Amino acid sequence: KQEVTQIPAALSVPEGENLVLNCSFTDSAIYNLQWFRQDPGKGLTSLLLIQSSQREQTSGRLNASLDKSSGRSTLYIAASQPGDSATYLCAVSNPGTYKYIFGTGTRLKVLA
Amino acid sequence: DAGVIQSPRHEVTEMGQEVTLRCKPISGHNSLFWYRQTMMRGLELLIYFNNNVPIDDSGMPEDRFSAKMPNASFSTLKIQPSEPRDSAVYFCASSSARDYGYTFGSGTRLTVV
DSSP states (O other): OEEEEEOOOOEETTTTOOOOEEEEOOOOOOSSEEEEETTSSSSSSEOOOOETTTEEEEEETEEEEEEEETEEEEEESSOOOOOOOOEEEEEEHHHTTOOEOOOOOOEEEEEE | OOOOOOOOOEEEEEOOOOEEEEEEEEEEEEEEEEEEEEEEEEEEEEEEEETTTEEEEETOOTTEEEEEEETTTTTEEEEEEEOOGGGGEEEEEEEEEOOOOOOOOOOOOEEEE
């Protein structure tokens, strides 16, 4: 059974700092991995999707990497801003199924 | 595209009443998912459909919950009778066979009193 863990659960950093959020999964035979952002009281916004054949994806100040063999992904946020404050969730899907299993998220606060 | 559309945004109901949540997926997406989010349990998959057919309903908590997808552009999640422990935010998401990435709706915040 696939399980997804995110560490740390919460993180507080000063503005401008580069930071890394971690995601680990127990079954390395994944199909896709997707990172989402959720603002308080809002829905989930997709940030990056990495297919199993890919090693990383980039969008603006965000870079997500995938190491299937070790069951890990990282989300790198460069030059953090207060507007980056949100909960970041990682989710993985396995071949043969269309569903994603979610981690519990990392709650990020960027201080001005 | 307007994205995944859920209604209502908020629902407050009394215990024992029937509740119906609605979802319109993105046009062209062939998979639809219903999730429930609570502080205690995070995001839990309730059921998902592929090409309007239910594929996995193992996450549906009890017989009080049911879901339908009568056509490619509409799905409902029904709770009958509702209980206070059903209070949560219910999300609908859809995906396409192009990349299987999710797009979420804004959710329905359900409060059962």
